[in-house]
């Protein structure tokens with residue numbers, strides 16, 4: 001991987017990490033009055049996948065969508081505005097954190113109902129095919145979502161129609177507090193199960209952004225060339241609680257040791273190490289970037305906090321399209 | 323003996339008691355044993371007591387697992403399924419409506435379908451359009467389903483026991499803002515019959531027919547109205563299907579006025595049903611046109627700036643009644659209503675996402 005790209009991946013991950021840490025820091029002020037689902041620890045999947053896409057490619061996501069939205073190029077100010085319930089938010093405050101959207105960069109929507117965007121993403125891919133566009137559609141989903149019937153129905157159709165879609169499963173082993181082993185047989189890998197539907201199905205290290213990038217690049221090129229869908233499973237780990245800003249290892253659904261093992265595999269620190277080792281960046285480069293990131297994020301937070309709330313008139317707006 | 327319990331404790335006690343009495347009762351739902359908060363405290367400790375066969379987590383597969391519950395009911399089990407938000411049950415609407423609701427009827431009355439589905443409804447903390455819908459009318463529209471909405475801890479326990487012992491599918495709807503309220507609950511086994519309304523407060527001037535959390539807002543409104551000499555009778559319907567039409571009509575015949583209050587959409591909903599019922603059966607005896615207090619026919623917005631204009635509250639009920647009596651509307655300030663907490667939280671203790 002060339003130096004420019006590797007550095008870019010690093011900065012994108014660091015940016016997302018810093019934004020999410022900032023949200024975690026600010027959330028207890030109780031000015032963001034909606035749930036937040038942070039993906040601290042999972043940045044490599046979002047960044048590796050989206051860096052392999054073109055801006056006109058489409059992406060769909062879930063309740064845990066901040067990283068996906070930002071990685072796809074979503075507007076940070078509009079995201080924070082939405083979390084703060086302001087009219088400058090990407091949904092004018094109507095959606096809240098679980099409904100991010102930025103059409104200008106192909107991020108067509110995130111919704112919190114598990115599995116619901118999977119067929120919608122397949123439908124978008126179907127639409128692009130009918131319209132003879134050469135776009136790829138990415139559907140982000142969790143391990144929990146692979147248990148929903150709609151996942152299986154959607155994959156079947158994608159294979160049937162050879163749709164230009166890449167299913168990206170972030171397997172972080174948990175559906176809220178329920179670990180994978182109470183939901184799926186432990187002798188089976190998700191990507192192996194999915195392979196049975198007749199599409200290429202691969203597994204990669206979800207904490208290695210270069211690996212994620214490589215697999216996605218190949219899958220996206222294949223889709224663009226009309227050679228059908230791919231399923232990619234990336235194992236990774238969510239550091240903080242399912243919903244909210246805190247750490248929650250003490251509540252007992254996972255062990256401190258497991259958490260520490262995953263933390264030691266931090267995707268951001270890992271790439272940074274590699275970049276330094278390969279001599280692709282110098283420590284002072286990184287310091288400089290960290291400072292600009294902090295400024296950018298402070299400015300976005302200030303923007304969101306200073307933004308007005310939607311006027312009550314807006315309550316009745318947008319029920320039907322004009 | 324009767325002591326004060328919280329609503330969530332009443333649900334816990336009913337579940338515990340039924341599981342102890344009847345080995346065919348089992349409990350399942352996403353995070354049912356795993357949730358450290360015990361699904362608002364309603365299932366805490368039950369897996370330790372009854373084991374993982376009878377208290378179990380499930381895959382993120384609502385439709386499939388509802389079918390599993392139905393099948394097990396057919397062969398003698400009595401499942402209770404829990405959905406932390408009613409929206410998750412929408413993925414199971416096929417099994418609930420096509421299968422569970424119809425089964426007994428379509429097979430000529432041969433098989434019972436004892437199944438309880440607990441669903442949380444209601445608002446709070448920016449849950450937005452897909453996590454705070456109140457779809458009682460949708461389920462109550464379907465013949466073959468019973469739909470209950472307890473308000474008091476007493477009813478929470480008695481109705482849940484009745485639901486578990488009922489041979490039909492029962493949708494048991496819990497408003498998130500009720501889980502922490504207090505009230506007297508008898509120890510031991512008792513049931514509250516499904517399909518019987520209750521007069522939560524007697525009055526002679528107007529009947530307020532309310533559901534779930536809106537009963538509490540209606541009682542507050544009745545207190546404020548009483549200061550002006552207006553005596554409102556508050557009817558807590560408790561069950562939407564079967565609906566205790568006799569109770570509602572009896573009250574309206576006495577007062578001559580009806581205001582239907584439902585925490586859900588206006589058109590084609592529960593409040594519309596009450597007004598239709600009253601119009602059909604008491605036409606000519608009413609002293610004022612029936613009124614409704616409901617949500618507007620819009621999705622529920624996330625931002626508190628809009629949510630405060632979406633959810634009706636005490637003042638809207640007061641004004642609904644005043645309008646019927648030909649009185650001027652009043653403001654919250656005139657009523658002396660001060661909000662000690664922001665409007666998107668149920669109480670002072672609440673500090674974060676549901």
Ligand SMILES: Cc1ncc(C[n+]2csc(CCOP(=O)(O)OP(=O)(O)O)c2C)c(N)n1
Nearest residue numbers: 064112113114142143144145174175176410
């Ligand atoms: C249909 C449905 N059922 C249940 C839920 C509750 N819920 C919210 S997030 C979540 C976890 C899903 O796990 P996964 O897909 O692995 O995503 P993760 O949170 O791990 O990123 C669940 C079950 C939901 N939102 N939608």
